[in-house]
Amino acid sequence: MSHSFGQQVGSLRRRQRGATALEFAFVFPLLFLFMYGILVYAYIFLLTESLTFVAQEAAESAVAVDPLNNENYEAQVQQRAQQTASSLLEWLPGDQRELVVGSNGELVDVALVPQGGQRFVRVRLEFVISDLFPSITLPLVGQAPPMPEVLRAEASALVDATRPESGES
Numbered sequence: 559m560s561h562s563f564g565q566q567v568g569s570l571r572r573r574q575r576g577a578t579a580l581e582f583a584f585v586f587p588l589l590f591l592f593m594y595g596i597l598v599y600a601y602i603f604l605l606t607e608s609l610t611f612v613a614q615e616a617a618e619s620a621v622a623v624d625p626l627n628n629e630n631y632e633a634q635v636q637q638r639a640q641q642t643a644s645s646l647l648e649w650l651p652g653d654q655r656e657l658v659v660g661s662n663g664e665l666v667d668v669a670l671v672p673q674g675g676q677r678f679v680r681v682r683l684e685f686v687i688s689d690l691f692p693s694i695t696l697p698l699v700g701q702a703p704p705m706p707e708v709l710r711a712e713a714s715a716l717v718d719a720t721r722p723e724s725g726e727s
Contacts, residue, residue, distance in 0.1 A: 591694070595703035598691050602705065605685060608647070609658070609711035613681045616643040616666065617715040620679040625718040635717065636668040639681050658685045670717065678714045685709040 619642040620635045628634065640663030647655050659665050667682035688707040696702050 591702055598703050598705065601691075602687070602709070605687070606709050606711070609683045609685060609709055610713070612643050612646045613683050613711040613713035614715075615646055616640070616668070616681045617679050617713040620668070620681075621715055621717050623717070632670055635670060635679055639668040639679060640664065640666045643681065643683065654685075654690070658683055671714070676716055677718050679717045680712065680714040683711045 616639040620639045623631065623634045623638055625631050640659070643666045644655075644659045644663035647659055650658065657665075665684075667680075667684075669680045671678045671680050686708050687705065691705065693701045693703065693705065
């Protein structure tokens with residue numbers, strides 16, 4: 559009688575191991591997607607915050623350019639903002655950094671915008687991330703994890719108040 563009881567327990571353990579393997583087969587893909595999504599969104603959040611910070615710092619750095627008696631004022635503002643943005647994003651891998659600022663900052667959009675007798679410098683950064691992370695297309699769900707195609711950041715700073723435009727007296 560004890561022999562038959564031992565066989566039943568052994569048979570039950572083998573069935574349990576099979577059930578555990580089956581449960582793991584169902585749960586592991588969900589757990590993997592969950593963890594992958596956390597990593598992807600953490601990096602996207604880091605990039606978004608970094609781009610916002612860099613745009614703010616680049617706009618603020620342009621304020622240091624002296625607008626008085628400066629024929630190259632606009633070019634110097636643009637160059638200073640682009641250099642600042644480029645240097646602050648040196649932590650990015652080279653290929654990603656080139657997507658945001660280019661090789662020398664030329665992709666950083668810097669513009670002097672007049673508004674109400676004042677001029678502001680506006681700095682815009684764009685980062686196309688559509689191919690940065692691989693995604694999985696799931697039936698009934700679509701792309702997992704869903705991601706934006708482009709990250710954008712914009713900042714502005716007052717560079718000079720009531721400066722007469724060229725040609726005005």
